[in-house]
Amino acid sequence: MTETSLGQATEKRDIVRGSDGAMKRLLGMREMGLLCIILLVCVVMSLASPYFLTWSNFRTIFLSFSVEGIVVIGMTMLLIVGGLDLSVGAVVCFAMVVAGKLFLLGINPWLASAGGVASAAAIGAAMGVFVVKVGLSHFIASLAAMVIVRGACLLVTQGTPLSLFTLPPEFKFVGQGSIGGVPLVVIIFLVLAVVFDFLLRRATRFRAIFYTGSNERAAEYSGIRTKRVIFWVTVLCSTLAGLSGVIFMARFGSATPQFGVGMELNVIAAAVIGGASLKGGQGSIFGAVLGVALLSLVTSSLILLDVSVYLQDMIKGFILLAAVSFDHLMSKRAGREG
Amino acid sequence: MPSLLELEGIAKRFGPVAALQDVSFDLRAGEIHALAGENGAGKSTTMRIVDGIIQPDAGQIRIDGKPVRIRSPLEAQALGIGFVHQEIALCPDVSVAENIFMAATAASRAPLMNFAGMERKARAALAELTDVDPGAKVGSLSISNQQLVEIAKALALDARILILDEPTSALTEAETRKLFAIVHRLKAKGLGIIHITHRMAEIFDHCDRVTVFRDGRYIDCLQVDGTTPEQVVNRMVGRTISKLYPPKLNRAAGRPLIEVEGLCDTHLLDDISFTLREGEILGIGGLIGAGRSELAKAVCGLGPRRAGRIRLDGQDVSIPDFATALDHGVVYVSEDRKAEGLFLDLSIRSNVSALRLGQVSTRLGLIDRSAEEAQAQRLGKKLRLKAASMANPPSVLSGGNQQKVALARMFSVNPRVVFLDEPTRGVDVGAKSEIHIILRDLARSGVGVIVISSELPELIGLADRILVLHEGRLSGEIGPDRMTEEAIIALASGLKPPVAAQKLEGTEQ
Numbered sequence: 001m002t003e004t005s006l007g008q009a010t011e012k013r014d015i016v017r018g019s020d021g022a023m024k025r026l027l028g029m030r031e032m033g034l035l036c037i038i039l040l041v042c043v044v045m046s047l048a049s050p051y052f053l054t055w056s057n058f059r060t061i062f063l064s065f066s067v068e069g070i071v072v073i074g075m076t077m078l079l080i081v082g083g084l085d086l087s088v089g090a091v092v093c094f095a096m097v098v099a100g101k102l103f104l105l106g107i108n109p110w111l112a113s114a115g116g117v118a119s120a121a122a123i124g125a126a127m128g129v130f131v132v133k134v135g136l137s138h139f140i141a142s143l144a145a146m147v148i149v150r151g152a153c154l155l156v157t158q159g160t161p162l163s164l165f166t167l168p169p170e171f172k173f174v175g176q177g178s179i180g181g182v183p184l185v186v187i188i189f190l191v192l193a194v195v196f197d198f199l200l201r202r203a204t205r206f207r208a209i210f211y212t213g214s215n216e217r218a219a220e221y222s223g224i225r226t227k228r229v230i231f232w233v234t235v236l237c238s239t240l241a242g243l244s245g246v247i248f249m250a251r252f253g254s255a256t257p258q259f260g261v262g263m264e265l266n267v268i269a270a271a272v273i274g275g276a277s278l279k280g281g282q283g284s285i286f287g288a289v290l291g292v293a294l295l296s297l298v299t300s301s302l303i304l305l306d307v308s309v310y311l312q313d314m315i316k317g318f319i320l321l322a323a324v325s326f327d328h329l330m331s332k333r334a335g336r337e338g
Numbered sequence: 339m340p341s342l343l344e345l346e347g348i349a350k351r352f353g354p355v356a357a358l359q360d361v362s363f364d365l366r367a368g369e370i371h372a373l374a375g376e377n378g379a380g381k382s383t384t385m386r387i388v389d390g391i392i393q394p395d396a397g398q399i400r401i402d403g404k405p406v407r408i409r410s411p412l413e414a415q416a417l418g419i420g421f422v423h424q425e426i427a428l429c430p431d432v433s434v435a436e437n438i439f440m441a442a443t444a445a446s447r448a449p450l451m452n453f454a455g456m457e458r459k460a461r462a463a464l465a466e467l468t469d470v471d472p473g474a475k476v477g478s479l480s481i482s483n484q485q486l487v488e489i490a491k492a493l494a495l496d497a498r499i500l501i502l503d504e505p506t507s508a509l510t511e512a513e514t515r516k517l518f519a520i521v522h523r524l525k526a527k528g529l530g531i532i533h534i535t536h537r538m539a540e541i542f543d544h545c546d547r548v549t550v551f552r553d554g555r556y557i558d559c560l561q562v563d564g565t566t567p568e569q570v571v572n573r574m575v576g577r578t579i580s581k582l583y584p585p586k587l588n589r590a591a592g593r594p595l596i597e598v599e600g601l602c603d604t605h606l607l608d609d610i611s612f613t614l615r616e617g618e619i620l621g622i623g624g625l626i627g628a629g630r631s632e633l634a635k636a637v638c639g640l641g642p643r644r645a646g647r648i649r650l651d652g653q654d655v656s657i658p659d660f661a662t663a664l665d666h667g668v669v670y671v672s673e674d675r676k677a678e679g680l681f682l683d684l685s686i687r688s689n690v691s692a693l694r695l696g697q698v699s700t701r702l703g704l705i706d707r708s709a710e711e712a713q714a715q716r717l718g719k720k721l722r723l724k725a726a727s728m729a730n731p732p733s734v735l736s737g738g739n740q741q742k743v744a745l746a747r748m749f750s751v752n753p754r755v756v757f758l759d760e761p762t763r764g765v766d767v768g769a770k771s772e773i774h775i776i777l778r779d780l781a782r783s784g785v786g787v788i789v790i791s792s793e794l795p796e797l798i799g800l801a802d803r804i805l806v807l808h809e810g811r812l813s814g815e816i817g818p819d820r821m822t823e824e825a826i827i828a829l830a831s832g833l834k835p836p837v838a839a840q841k842l843e844g845t846e847q
Contacts, residue, residue, distance in 0.1 A: 214429030223412030
């Protein structure tokens with residue numbers, strides 16, 4: 001008698017059973033809520049504007065977030081491991097500028113692009129060393145990297161855009177071409193998103209990212225080399241930013257030293273709307289993709305509705321605030337009931 | 339038969355401090371070996387060396403008689419060492435199953451996770467311990483269930499040597515009993531179990547041998563049979579402790595200092611009324627999760643409060659937040675020094691002055707360093723705080739001295755009523771009795787003292803009257819004549835409500 005009542009007080013809270021629990025988990029997923037909001041915006045917009053439900057509009061929306069979306073993939077993984085990268089905008093630009101400069105020096109555009117991506121990876125590695133070996137926070141290391149790399153972009157280009165109209169058509173195809181009416185950049189983005197979402201959910205190596213971000217000490221005591229995990233995710237985030245940079249170059253046929261200013265905030269916002277936590281341990285690529293999609297959808301809807309450009313940033317900021325506050329309040333309530 | 343695990347001549351320095359000197363230890367297969375000692379005696383440091391978290395400066399570790407070097411927790415696991423950490427080391431954002439098999443995942447060559455298989459195995463591993471869903475996120479579990487997951491995690495490694503670092507500190511009585519049933523089963527299977535604990539009852543009920551450390555040195559290894567608890571305690575403290583608790587109030591308690599009536603919060607506390615009288619120490623008991631801390635916090639304006647009246651010295655007061663509570667001289671001292679109690683990285687004097695900075699500020703609103711230093715020195719001396727300098731952070735102090743910093747801060751505001759939540763948790767035996775004397779003196783000086791404790795002997799030894807909570811309600815009150823552990827446990831688990839109700843009505847008049 002004594003024994004059962006002693007146990008019950010603490011146990012009944014924690015029991016969620018069987019298939020009921022699985023169903024509840026699915027419905028409770030943040031991605032579901034985001035999908036609903038996106039559908040809601042689509043329904044409202046299709047009533048509000050005759051141009052909304054057109055193929056060309058959707059193509060434009062997808063095009064607008066796909067290349068940036070590649071950066072969001074890396075940022076999400078970095079946030080999950082407990083890091084942060086403020087330098088992604090500058091790194092995107094740097095990869096673009098380095099690849100452009102190499103091309104102008106007469107190097108094959110594919111090799112030049114590889115050079116651009118490699119230089120981005122090197123920046124990530126440098127940040128990773130400062131974080132893991134020196135012990136700086138990601139915030140500080142990447143803030144410094146942002147300023148330094150942006151300066152390097154200006155130095156390489158001497159402050160003027162590189163004109164790359166001589167890029168061969170098969171290279172421009174990466175940024176500008178379509179397969180079956182679907183832009184190639186959208187395909188690249190979706191493939192990367194699916195691959196990394198799968199890896200993050202199912203691959204043994206990638207689970208260490210969650211463990212490290214959730215409780216680094218616990219992960220370490222379980223035999224995970226957490227420093228190494230943090231280092232490689234930092235490199236991966238910069239590398240994906242570099243990849244995005246050279247795709248941007250193929251798309252625009254130019255490389256401007258001011259490209260991507262402020263991109264890091266958009267990217268972090270998208271990942272956070274998608275469920276990533278700045279404290280680490282939480283987030284998914286699928287959610288982040290929905291987050292970036294929602295932000296683009298809203299922007300293009302505001303354009304269709306003729307809302308002043310000056311208002312658009314404010315509205316995006318409020319969406320971020322609302323999404324994160326809502327989630328926070330919900331999880332607080334769940335914590336109390338659950 | 340060679341020992342399963344042997345340590346010989348282990349030494350470890352942290353900077354100028356010699357944490358361990360010439361430490362020896364041996365563990366046989368099929369025994370439960372208690373490792374006892376005050377905080378700072380070197381128990382945890384030694385076990386961290388065995389687990390490969392830190393490296394010894396000198397000495398040898400042998401497993402099955404063969405010398406080994408353990409450079410990481412991973413290598414320790416490969417040698418069959420499982421470690422249940424005192425502070426929960428789990429990932430709150432991932433599932434119970436993933437936490438249990440995290441080490442297996444880290445070492446796994448399989449490219450993909452097998453969640454279904456993992457959950458099935460986790461269910462089996464947990465079956466004997468608790469009833470939680472292996473798919474639930476660890477962060478959503480109660481602390482005691484998290485502790486059980488931690489134990490399941492260590493067991494899942496097929497360990498031959500299992501180290502339990504104060505595993506019962508967050509468990510209820512029933513869970514503790516379940517845990518020891520499992521530990522005995524593992525012993526029968528031939529595992530060697532090292533049980534780090536302060537609790538004499540656990541040593542004498544469950545262990546075969548006990549090794550005592552003091553001040554980073556090996557003191558003695560005793561067969562539990564034929565040894566008395568006093569002998570163990572005396573070796574732990576290095577002197578004879580004759581009386582554990584200061585004498586209680588020997589007169590009738592005075593006028594009411596604080597009266598709480600019909601207190602409810604938003605989710606747990608339900609209609610709680612009590613009175614604290616001048617001169618007495620009021621104890622609050624109950625199981626973890628019964629609402630003890632919530633009650634103290636609700637009165638002090640630190641938690642939500644839906645209904646209820648509070649009277650101080652017979653006057654109705656409203657305490658919407660802790661700042662107001664401090665203005666009234668009502669202070670809460672947290673059970674969790676790290677998370678809620680102290681600024682571990684600031685100086686001791688900043689910690690002491692924090693509740694009322696005005697006391698150590700100049701007229702211009704700037705902090706007067708020398709006044710702050712003088713305050714810390716004065717209170718530190720009063721409480722016999724052992725610290726090299728008041729400019730040092732509390733993080734370098736022992737648990738007992740950290741708690742004294744928290745008490746010094748409480749004294750800084752000249753309190754009228756204090757709520758102390760587990761005031762001797764993580765505090766060694768010597769400092770513990772000092773703190774008990776401090777609290778008794780405080781009560782005698784006319785300050786209201788309310789002590790929350792999970793340790794039944796402490797409640798009984800210290801309090802003049804004990805209130806017991808059960809699931810957010812007052813299940814009863816125990817006067818000085820009826821104080822037994824059985825009485826507290828019965829009320830804490832919700833038995834005997836009618837008797838308790840009568841008794842309560844009587845005191846409210």
